[in-house]
Amino acid sequence: MKRLFTLLLVGSSLAGWAQQVNGSFDEPWEDCKPYNGGGSQGTEPMGWNGSNTRGLNGTGKTTVIESVTGRGGTGYAVQCQNKTAMGNVIPAYLSLGTPWATSKGFGSNADGGCFGGIEFTYIPDALEFYYQRKAASGSTQSATVVAYLWSGTYIQASVPQSISLTPPTPSDMQDRDRVILGKSLDGCQGGNITQEGTLVASLEHSITANTENGNWDYACIPFTYSPTTTKPAKLNIIFAANDYFAARSANVSGDQLVIDDVKLIYYHTLKSLAYEGESLTFDEETLTYDLSNVEYEAGKLSFEKKAAGGTAVATYDETTAKLSIKVTSDDKLNSTTYELQFKMPVSYTGKLSSISYNGTPLKGFTEDTHYYSLTADYTAGCLTATASDEGLTPTISYDAESRIATISVPESGQNINYYVKFAKEATPYPSKLLITMVGMYLSAPAQEVGITENEDGTIGFQLIGFEFSGVNMGDIYVDDIAMDSDGNIYKEDVIRIFGDFGVELGDLPITLKGQLEDGELECDLDITWTNEGYQYPIKVTVYPPTTPYIDAQGISSLNVAAVQEGLTNPNCIIYTDEGTTVSEGSENVVVGTSCTKLKLNKSNDISIPYAFTATEASLARSFATGWHSICLPFATTPETLGAEQAQAFTAFDGNTLTFEKVTAMEANVPYLIYFAKETENISLQNIDAAVTVPQSVTHGNVTFTGNYEAGRNMEGLYGVAEKDGAQYIMRGGAGSTLGSTGAYFTVSGSEVNSLHLRLDGIETSISGVQTGQDGQAFDIYSLNGIKVRSQAATTDGLPKGIYLINGKKHIVK
Numbered sequence: 001m002k003r004l005f006t007l008l009l010v011g012s013s014l015a016g017w018a019q020q021v022n023g024s025f026d027e028p029w030e031d032c033k034p035y036n037g038g039g040s041q042g043t044e045p046m047g048w049n050g051s052n053t054r055g056l057n058g059t060g061k062t063t064v065i066e067s068v069t070g071r072g073g074t075g076y077a078v079q080c081q082n083k084t085a086m087g088n089v090i091p092a093y094l095s096l097g098t099p100w101a102t103s104k105g106f107g108s109n110a111d112g113g114c115f116g117g118i119e120f121t122y123i124p125d126a127l128e129f130y131y132q133r134k135a136a137s138g139s140t141q142s143a144t145v146v147a148y149l150w151s152g153t154y155i156q157a158s159v160p161q162s163i164s165l166t167p168p169t170p171s172d173m174q175d176r177d178r179v180i181l182g183k184s185l186d187g188c189q190g191g192n193i194t195q196e197g198t199l200v201a202s203l204e205h206s207i208t209a210n211t212e213n214g215n216w217d218y219a220c221i222p223f224t225y226s227p228t229t230t231k232p233a234k235l236n237i238i239f240a241a242n243d244y245f246a247a248r249s250a251n252v253s254g255d256q257l258v259i260d261d262v263k264l265i266y267y268h269t270l271k272s273l274a275y276e277g278e279s280l281t282f283d284e285e286t287l288t289y290d291l292s293n294v295e296y297e298a299g300k301l302s303f304e305k306k307a308a309g310g311t312a313v314a315t316y317d318e319t320t321a322k323l324s325i326k327v328t329s330d331d332k333l334n335s336t337t338y339e340l341q342f343k344m345p346v347s348y349t350g351k352l353s354s355i356s357y358n359g360t361p362l363k364g365f366t367e368d369t370h371y372y373s374l375t376a377d378y379t380a381g382c383l384t385a386t387a388s389d390e391g392l393t394p395t396i397s398y399d400a401e402s403r404i405a406t407i408s409v410p411e412s413g414q415n416i417n418y419y420v421k422f423a424k425e426a427t428p429y430p431s432k433l434l435i436t437m438v439g440m441y442l443s444a445p446a447q448e449v450g451i452t453e454n455e456d457g458t459i460g461f462q463l464i465g466f467e468f469s470g471v472n473m474g475d476i477y478v479d480d481i482a483m484d485s486d487g488n489i490y491k492e493d494v495i496r497i498f499g500d501f502g503v504e505l506g507d508l509p510i511t512l513k514g515q516l517e518d519g520e521l522e523c524d525l526d527i528t529w530t531n532e533g534y535q536y537p538i539k540v541t542v543y544p545p546t547t548p549y550i551d552a553q554g555i556s557s558l559n560v561a562a563v564q565e566g567l568t569n570p571n572c573i574i575y576t577d578e579g580t581t582v583s584e585g586s587e588n589v590v591v592g593t594s595c596t597k598l599k600l601n602k603s604n605d606i607s608i609p610y611a612f613t614a615t616e617a618s619l620a621r622s623f624a625t626g627w628h629s630i631c632l633p634f635a636t637t638p639e640t641l642g643a644e645q646a647q648a649f650t651a652f653d654g655n656t657l658t659f660e661k662v663t664a665m666e667a668n669v670p671y672l673i674y675f676a677k678e679t680e681n682i683s684l685q686n687i688d689a690a691v692t693v694p695q696s697v698t699h700g701n702v703t704f705t706g707n708y709e710a711g712r713n714m715e716g717l718y719g720v721a722e723k724d725g726a727q728y729i730m731r732g733g734a735g736s737t738l739g740s741t742g743a744y745f746t747v748s749g750s751e752v753n754s755l756h757l758r759l760d761g762i763e764t765s766i767s768g769v770q771t772g773q774d775g776q777a778f779d780i781y782s783l784n785g786i787k788v789r790s791q792a793a794t795t796d797g798l799p800k801g802i803y804l805i806n807g808k809k810h811i812v813k
Contacts, residue, residue, distance in 0.1 A: 019122040019331035021096065021237065022047040023129070023262030026075035029067055035100045036162040042066065044094070045078060051099040051112075053090055056163050060085040064092035064241075070260050071130050071216050077260035080143075080241040082136075082253050089251040093240035094259070097177070102160040102189060104167050109160070110248050111189040115176045117236030120149065123309025123330045124264035126222045127203060127237065132211045136254030143207040143257040144244035145221060146177070149232035152197025154179045159190035177236065183245055200232040201225040201308070206243070207257065220265060225308045237262070266329035267307035268336045273325070275340070276300035289340045296323060296342040303338075319349060319414065332532075348389040350414025355385045355407065362420070371499045373421040373464060373475050378405060383420060387412070421475065421498055426450025426462050429521040432566055434541040434550065435468070437529075441558045442469050446566025449521060449542055452479075459483050461512060461523075463540075466497060474499015476525070478512050487517035505529050520544035548607035549573040560589055571604045571740075598689065602739035606708040608633050608692040617687045621741060623679040627759075629719060629743035631670045631694055631706025634687040637663060638673060641682050646673040647759055652700035656756040657729075668695050670706040670743030672759070694743075701748040712738040718745035729757075780805055 022045065029043040037054035042063035044050040050065030062085040070077040080092035091112070093099065101112035127147050135141065154175050160168035170190070178185060180199055201223040211217050238244060241257040269284040277300065280289055284306065296316055301323070305312040309330030316323045321342040328335040351367040362372050367388060376382075378398055385394040387409045398405045407418040428448040435442045450462035463476040475498040481491040491512045496503055506529075514523020525540040543550060545568040552558055553575050560582050563574055571588070578592030587599045590612045600606055601620035617634070623643075630646070638646040647659035648671055659672055667690035694706035714732025719742070729745060738744055 019124075019266070019333075020264055021118075021235075021262060023260075024070075024075060025067070025078055025260060025262075026070065029076070032063075032065065035098050045076070047118075048078075048094050048096060049099055050080075051091060051093045051095075051101070053085070053101060053163075055085060056165065060088075062090045064090050065094055068258060075260075077258050078239070079256065079258045080239060081256040082241050082251055084253040089248075089253045091240065091242045091244075091248065091251050092255075092257070093238055093242070093244060095236060095238045097175070097236040097238075100161050101163060102168055103163050104160075105165055109167075109189060111160075112248070113177050113244075114236060114238055115173050117175065117234045120232060120235035122264075122266075123149075123201075123232065123307070124223060125267040125307050125309075125330075126220050126265040127262070128218075128220045128265050129239075129262045130216045130218055130260050131207065132214070132216060132256075132258040133207050134210050134256045136252050136256075139252040139255050141243050141246070141250060141252050141255055143255070144238070144240040144242065145205040145207070145219070146181075146203070146238040146240070146244055147221075147223070147236065148177075148180060148202035149200040149223070149235050150175070150180050150197050151200060151230045151233040153195060154193065154197050155195040156185075157191035157194050175234065175236075177238070178245070187247065198228055198230045199226055200228060200230055216260070223308065264331075266310065266331045266334065267305070268310060268327050268329040268334045269306050270312065270325065270327055270336075270338060271304045271306040273303045273338065274301075276302075287336065287338050289338070291340050291342050292321075292344075294343055295345065296321060318345065318347065321345060348392065348409070348412035348414060350409050350412035350416040351388040352394060352407065352409070352418055353386045353388045355383065355418060355420065357420075358382050359384075369500060370416070370418050371421070371474055371503070372419070373423050373498065375423050375425060378403065378422045383407070385418070419498070421477070423450075423462060423464075423475075423477070424452040424460060426452045426460070429519075430545050431521060432543045432545050432547065432550075434543070434552065434555075434563060435539070436555050437469075437538045438536055439554055440556050441552075443467055444559065444563045444565070446545065451516065451521065454480065456480075457483070459489065459516070461491075463525075466499075466502065466540075468501075468538075471501055472499065473497050473505070474502035476502075478510065478525075481512060483516065487515050489514055489516055489523060505531075514542065520546065522547070545569070546605065547572055548605045549575065549609060551575045551609070553577055560586065564589075569604045571600050571606050573598075573608065575610060595689070598687070600741070602710065602741050604710045604740065606633065606692060606710075606740045608689050611691055612689050614687050614689055615685070617684040617689075619682045619684075619741065621680070621682070621739070623673075623675045625675055625678055627672055627674050629670060630665075630673045630741060631668065631708070631743045632665065632741060633667055633692045633708070634684075634689050635667045636665050636684065636687070638665065640684060641665075641673070642675070642679050643673045644676040645760070646671045649697045649699065649702075649704040652702045654700060656758050657702065658699075658758045659760065661760050668693055668706055670695070670697060670704045703746045703748070704743060705746065706743045707738055708740045710740045712742075712744070714738050714744065718747065719743075 025045040027046045029045055031040040032042045032044040032050050032052045033040050034052055034054050039054055041052040041054050041061050042065060044065055052063045052065055053061060055061045062083050064081055064083050066079045067076045068079045078094055080094055082092050083090050095114040096118050097114040097116040099114055103110040133143055156173050156176050156179050158170040159173040160170045162168045179193055181202060203221045203223050205221045239257060239259050241255045242251045273280060273282040275291060278291055303312060303325060305327050307330060310328050312325060312327045314323060314325045321344045323340040323342060325338040326335055353367060355362045355365055357374060383396050383405055385407050387394050389412055392409050392411045394407050394409050396405055396407050403422040405420040408416060428450055431449045432446050434444050445467055452460035454460065458480045461478040461481060466473050466476050477498060478491055478493055478495060481489050483489045493510050494507050495510050496507060497505060509528045511526045512523060521542060522544060523542045527538040529536045529538055545566060548569055548571055550563060550572065552563060558576055558580055560574060560576065574589045576589060576591050580591050582589050582591055587597045589595060593612045595612050595614040598614035598617040646662055646665055648662050650660045651658040665671055692708050694708060696703050696705040714736040715734050717732050718729045719732065719738060
C-alpha cells in the first residue's frame with residue numbers, strides 16, 4: 001500500500017463506512033414496525049430493530065425499546081426494559097436483524113428471537129460499548145450481548161412467526177439466531193434445519209452486576225473465530241435486557257439495560273515478535289527494538305498479528321538496516337509500525353549532496369528531495385552534481401521529449417534517481433483553486449497557474465507546488481492542450497505528478513476542460529486516483545481571482561473563509577450546501593438558497609447563476625441628482641431605492657424614444673431612473689436575487705440592454721446622460737466605460753445624429769449625438785465625396801441628409 005494512503009484518507013475525513021455500525025444512536029429515530037405486527041409501535045434507532053410488539057391485533061401492544069439521554073448528557077442512548085402485557089413478560093432486545101415473536105391464544109406455544117442481519121464483509125476483533133444495568137427487585141437474570149458473523153444461508157422449516165388466537169401459519173425462516181449459533185431448539189417452535197451456512201465468528205457475554213449512581217460501565221468483548229477460511233458475509237448484534245437464550249418464562253419485568261457508543265474494534269498491533277537467537281522482550285505497545293549488534297537475516301524473523309483480519313507486512317531497508325513491520329487493521333483506518341534496527345552493512349547511499357544549474361545550486365535542494373523544476377532550456381553541461389559517497393561520480397541523462405534530466409550514482413548499487421524538469425517559459429495567471437476529493441473539501445489556495453504556447457497552436461498547463469490535504473505533492477504538467485478560436489481548452493491524458501509525494505499516486509487519468517479568454521483562465525481538472533482497487537475522484541477547479549461566483553455546492557466540510565481568501569472581486573458569491581457552517585457577518589455566501597448579507601458594487605462584475613433570497617442587500621453605487629440607467633438582479637421599486645421615479649423604454653417612432661413611468665421594477669430589465677438628490681449605498685431587505693440574464697428591450701432599430709459587466713467598453717455604444725438640464729444619448733468614445741448595474745443603447749442600421757426623448761410625456765430635444773469625453777474628432781463628407789466639415793466633434797447645424805463619417809453613413813434629420 002502506498003505510504004500516503006492513510007494520510008490522504010484520514011486527512012480527508014473519509015473514514016468509517018461499511019466497516020462500522022451506527023452505534024452513536026444520535027441520528028433521528030425511525031418508526032418501529034414489528035415483524036408481522038400490522039402497524040408501528042414506538043421508535044428505534046436508525047439501522048437497528050427493536051422488540052416492540054403490537055401484541056394480538058393491537059391488544060397488548062408494548063414498547064420496550066426507548067430513547068434516553070446519551071452518555072455524557074448529549075445525544076441518545078437505547079434503553080431496553082422488559083415489561084408485562086396481558087400477563088406475559090415482553091423481552092426487550094435490540095438487533096441488527098429482525099426481532100420476531102409467536103404465540104397462540106393468550107401466550108401458549110410462545111417463541112421468538114431474531115433472524116437475519118446486515119451484509120458485512122469485514123473481520124472485526126471485538127465489540128466495544130458503554131452500558132448501564134439495572135435489574136428488577138429480586139431478579140437473578142443477567143443482561144446479554146450476542147454478536148456473530150456468518151456466510152451462506154441457514155434455513156429452518158415450518159416456523160410459526162406471528163401472534164394469533166389460532167395456530168399461526170408456519171413458514172421457512174432464514175438465518176435464525178439459535179440455528180446459526182448451534183443452540184438447542186428444545187422447547188422452541190419450528191421444524192428441521194434444511195440448509196446450513198458457515199459460522200465465522202461469535203461472542204456471547206452476560207452482564208450480571210448493576211451499575212451504580214447512574215454511572216456508565218465500559219465493555220470490550222472479543223470475537224471468537226471458528227477454524228475456517230470462509231470470509232464473513234453477514235453480521236448480527238443483539239443487546240438484551242434478559243438472559244437472551246433462556247426460557248421465556250424466566251424473563252423478569254423491569255429488568256433494564258441501557259447502551260450507547262457501540263463500536264466494532266479492529267486490532268492493529270502484533271501478538272508476538274521474535275528474532276532467532278536474540279531476546280526481544282516483546283510487548284505490543286513497544287514499537288522499537290535495538291538489534292544493532294546483528295546483521296539482518298530474513299529467515300530468523302517471526303511475528304504474528306493480534307487481529308483476526310488485517311495485514312502485517314515486513315519491509316527491510318538496506319540503506320538504513322532498519323526493518324519495519326506495518327500492522328494495518330482490517331478496516332484499513334489504523335496502523336501501527338514496529339521498527340527493528342539491525343547492524344548497518346558497509347554500503348553506499350547513492351544520494352547526492354548537491355545539484356547546480358550553470359554553477360548555481362538548485363533552490364531548496366536536499367538529499368532526500370528527488371524532484372526539481374526549473375524554468376529554463378537544457379543545454380549540454382548546464383547541470384552538475386556531487387555524490388554524497390566519496391569517490392563516486394554521478395551520471396546525467398536528458399530526455400528532450402519530456403524535458404526531464406535524470407541524475408543517479410550507478411556505482412553505489414542503489415536505485416536512487418534525482419529528476420530536474422526544464423519547464424517552458426509560461427505566462428502566469430493569478431488563480432484561485434478549489435480542491436476536493438470524493439466531494440470533500442481539501443484546500444483552496446490562491447496561486448499562479450502557468451500557460452505555455454506551442455508552435456502547433458496548442459498550449460501547456462503548469463501548476464507548480466500542487467498541495468493536497470496540506471502536503472506538497474509536486475508539480476502538474478499537462479501539454480498539447482487543444483484550444484479553439486473562442487479560447488475553449490480540452491485535453492484527456494494520463495499524468496504523473498512531478499514530485500516525491502505525487503509520484504507515489506502513480507498514473508493518474510486526467511481531464512482538463514475550461515476556457516482561456518481576455519487574460520483570465522477558468523478550468524476544471526478531473527483526476528482519478530486508484531488505490532487498492534478503489535477509485536478516488538479528485539477535482540481541482542481553477543478560477544480567476546476576479547470571478548463573480550464560486551459554485552461550492554455538493555462539497556462537504558467546506559471552509560468558506562478559506563474559499564473567499566485571495567478573491568479580488570468583492571461581488572463574488574459563494575454557493576454552498578444547506579447546513580454549511582458560515583461565520584457571523586459573512587457576506588455574499590449562499591447557504592442552500594439563502595444569503596444573510598448580499599453586498600454588491602458597480603465597480604466589479606456581477607453574476608448570479610442560481611437564484612436565492614437575501615435577508616439584507618446593499619448596492620455601492622453613487623447616483624448624482626438626475627437621470628441614470630439601471631438594471632438590477634432583483635425586483636424592487638423606485639421608492640425602495642430612494643428614487644423619485646423610474647421609466648421603462650416603451651416605443652421608438654424613428655425619431656423619438658418614448659419612456660413611461662413604472663411603479664415596480666423587474667429583475668434584469670433596464671430602466672431610466674431619476675434621483676432628486678445625490679444617493680449612495682442603497683440598502684434593501686428581503687430581496688429575491690434572480691439569475692443574471694440581462695433582458696434587451698427593442699423598439700424599432702433601438703435596443704436598450706442591462707449590463708452586469710464592470711468596465712464595459714462603451715466605444716460605439718450609447719448611454720443616457722443629462723447635461724444642462726437636457727437629456728442626451730451619448731455615444732461612447734475611445735476609453736469610455738460603463739459600470740455594472742447600468743444599461744446602454746445600441747442602434748442597428750445607419751447611425752443617428754438627432755433624436756428626442758419623451759420622458760413621461762415630456763418631449764426633450766437632443767441637438768445631436770455626442771461622443772464621450774474621450775471621443776475623437778472626425779471629417780464629414782457628402783455622398784459625392786465632398787468634405788463638408790473638418791475635424792468636427794458633432795453634426796449639429798448640418799442640413800438634413802445622409803453623410804459619410806469614418807466610412808459609415810449617418811443620417812441627420
